[in-house]
Amino acid sequence: MKMKQRDKQKTYQWVGKRVQRKDGPEKVTGDLKYMTDYRYENMVWGRVLRAKHPYAKIKQIDTSRAEAYPGVICVLTYEDIPGFNGFGIVVPDQPVLCHDYVRCMSDAVALVAAETEEIAEEALQLIDVDYEVLTPVTDPEEAMKENAPMLHPSGNVHTHVQVQNGDIEKAFAEADIIVENTYISPRQMHAFIETEGGWGILEEDGSLTIRCPGQYAFRDRMQIARVLAWNPHRIHVVSNPIGGGFGGKDEITVQIYLALLALHTGGRPVKIHYKREESVIAGIKRHPFKVKMKTAAKKDGTLIANQVIAYGDTGAYASLGGAVISLAVEHSCGPYYIPNVDLNGYCVYTNNGVSGAFRGFGVNQVCFAMEQNIDIIAEKLGIDPIEIRKKNVYHQGGISSVGHRVTASVGTWETLDVAEKSDLWQRRHHYKNNPSEPWKKRGIGIASSFHGIGMGIGLPDYGAATIELLPGGRFLVGVCSEDIGQGNGTVFAIVAAEALQCHLDDIDVIQGDTKLTLDSGTVSASRSTYVGGNTILAAAPNMIQLLIHTAAEIFDIDPEFVEHRDGKLWKTIPVQGKEVLSYAEIYDYLYQHRRETKVEGHFMVPTAEKMIGKNVGMPHKVYGYQTHLVLVEVDMLTGETEVLQVLSIPDCGKVINLLGLEGQAEGGAVMGIGYTLYEDTVIENGLYKTTNFTNYILPTFKETPHIQTIPVESDEKSGPFGAKGIGEVVMIPIIPAIVQAIYDATGARIRHLPATPERVYQAMKEQGMI
Amino acid sequence: MPEINFTVNGRSVSVNTYPAKTLLDVLREDLDLTGSKECCGKGECGSCSVIVGDEVVCSCLILVGQIEGEEIQTVEGVGSLEQLDPLQVAFLECGATQCGYCTPGIIVAVKAYLEKLNRIPTQDEIKEALAGNLCRCTGYVKIIEAVAKAAKQQFV
Secondary structure, three states: OHHHHHHHHOOOOOOOEOOOOOOHHHHHOOOOOOHHHOOOOOOEEEEEEEOOOOOEEEEEEEOHHHHHOOOEEEEEOHHHOOOOOOEOOOOOOEOOOOOOEEOOOOOEEEEEEEOOHHHHHHHHHOOEEEEEEOOOOOOHHHHOOOOOOOOOOOOOEEEEEEEEEOOHHHHHHHOOEEEEEEEEEOOOOOOOOOOOEEEEEEOOOOOEEEEOOOOOHHHHHHHHHHHHOOOHHHEEEEOOOOOOOOOOOOOOOOHHHHHHHHOOOOOOOEEEEOOHHHHHHHOOEOOOEEEEEEEEEOOOOOEEEEEEEEEEEEEOOOOOHHHHHHHHHHOOOOOEOOOEEEEEEEEEEOOOOEEOOOOOOOHHHHHHHHHHHHHHHHHHHOOOHHHHHHHHEOOOOOEOOOOOEOOOOOOHHHHHHHHHHOHHHHOHHHHHOOOOOOOEEEEEEEEEEEEEOOOOOOOOOEEEEEEEEEHHHEEEEEEOOOOOOOOHHHHHHHHHHHHHOOOHHHEEEEOOEOOOOOOOOOOOOOOHHHHHHHHHHHHHHHHHHHHHHHHHHHHOOOHHHEEEEOOEEEEOOOOOOOOEEOHHHHHHHHHHOOOOOEEEEEEEOOOOOOOOOOOOOOOOOOEEEEEEEEEEEEEOOOOOEEEEEEEEEEEOEOOOEHHHHHHHHHHHHHHHHHHHHOOOOOEEOOEEOOOOOOOOOOOOHHHOOEEEEOOOOOOOOOOHHHEOOOOOHHHOOHHHHHHHHHHHHHOOOOOEOOOOHHHHHHHHHHOOOO | OOEEEEEEOOEEEEEEOOOOOEHHHHHHHHOOOOOOOOOOOOOOOOOOEEEEOOEEEEOOOOEHHHHOOOEEEOHHHOOOOOOOOHHHHHHHHHOOOOOOOOHHHHHHHHHHHHHHOOOOOOHHHHHHHOOOOOOOOOOOHHHHHHHHHHHHHHOO
């Protein structure tokens, strides 16, 4: 107990403070060179020919007119692929260049390299592709029917994930209340401000350099190598910096195109940089879901059963669709314990573009459903919405709804408690009763959610870091996991500075480089603070050992008589010579003796005890938790909704950088507002109707509410300084919270997102509110 | 190709290029000023914002032939790593940049806005002034804070 108290009182020099970004100065001055900012004198431009139809058989491809066009350097088709013609993070079923069928408008058919971007564009028009047009499959439930055209040899159901516990029929029979609804959610676009782009360069030594923003440089390298049939070691991938990712650069974007073209340009660097219109068509999106959910409870609000059928539209290819569905099923009952469940998720192929990883990864869609069902139950039973959630949450050591014991920290109850005690909740009637205009109404909504940290059981999940002692006693920390904007590089520096007892300014961080860093895994699954932090904490003792042993050698004493304290090496026994050595002096000694100054640290992500059924990746050991409380105002004449206030209460374990955490919470909240109220990439009959930001509506400064972030710091023993992860869950419960606030304001339930003015107005009309 | 003369960040430049090339492409390709970014290419996002005279414009919508004799200010003219503008310092202190790709355009838009201010703006005025700039990472809150901070400093 004494020990525990001392731990709690532990003060950190850097951890938990408001630390400015390490890469901030060069970002605010515009000095930072993103990949697409580079230029080479002898460069050439690459372009991609996309499918002309959402579903068609390719009868013939004739590139002769394009090849003859002046200024064209090469035109490539599937015939020019030396290795495996496919990519995809889990199942590589997406052709790099299509040869028999095109299955969506995102499909690539040919590549062109030319002297200018304009010539490349012209050349695309001169490639003659003879298609036999087929009728596209555009609805997942239709795609599952037996008579639907098979888009892949394995059928149209890519995966079916199922979890069953207890006796669902018995529970429904014994229930006091059953709520059943169907919820539909949109195809959100990542809309990173930097569109996909980069460089491919065949070096003089025959190696290949790909400079392209990504979320896992080592996996990108593997996917490139597989297509080229090259040894991955001949390929150097540089994936940092990145102008936004959110999961949209997790899969291959243009890396393979760059590699193929670079092999045919005589060593001239080739650049691809998508225009926004091409990015909209080519890029993966969030899976649109249809969720049928039937939830049962007893009179006292105890949840006793949940039946879920979720259909996720993965588009023409799998990418991470199977994993998205698995996460959706795992999280479909929320952070609550429900003993009787029948949870089913189907990941279905259609001809609607390609869906893949996106912040939240399937949890957003099921949370939208679950939290509303709970709210309806609470209302019908006359129970306070916070109380019903507090009553049903599982605690640390408790059982989750998929049936495993959650041994890591759980802060859901505390996040709900913070919400309950907040001014916004305590004085909710005051806030609600004072709308800005007489024709507007206000409402308050609350919701909670959670999100797994890391890949989950059965999937490779590891990390590695290097720490190198530099001249002047500085350190270079290498973690491959890229900084996609969230500020993990600054987190890595904080962890290293704390562990090595040095100033933050004495830490440099390098990320996203397959030559200069070790494989640290993906930047996804809310994992990089947790894993990257732990790898640095694994490397730091090795560095401290190196410092101590070197100091002992200089002092000419046994290492046990050297103390590492206050960022220096102290002699603890009275012998002649210096009393203390600085890191700079240690470096000088090592350098003079031509000795290694670099150490490594490795970390295997701990997993849950056992897999749930045969569902690889399920469950996770560690989860982040989150509650959102929102105040909205709805215009009863137009149905337009404005979010006025957001209280974001994350349980991310120990906060490493408070400024960064708030940045994630605010960015996540606004992205959640966009998802709930405005955003949808419209595809009709397989054709994109959405083209650019003219018709894809993103939240702007004007839609930004007042956002307050109050972290609940549950201490996660397995995390670096007690930290978990936060990148995804910060955008999740705000979705149902807004929808419930709309209900609170208007009396109309919205079950189809986004809740555009038209949908809200129509719902109010249909449900008799106006 | 005609020669087009104008001033960028106080420096006289002349470029030989097609008059129909966008100012953004000229800045990035001919003058190696890559702080200004292309994101939508349609004037929707503000990532390419520069100041022409005293007006913020989307440089992706301006043809270089239109700016003969004009004075242009880009993010590179607002401050440097050696000498940050107080506005840039406020952005760092408030945590107003994440991936940073939209940041130069926003810095330019804020710079022009601050220069025209004659009093400390309200939150709503700041939101209105920057409504033409998109950011996907930050949720805008810390940018608004940074602008308020820089504006306040201007009047103390």
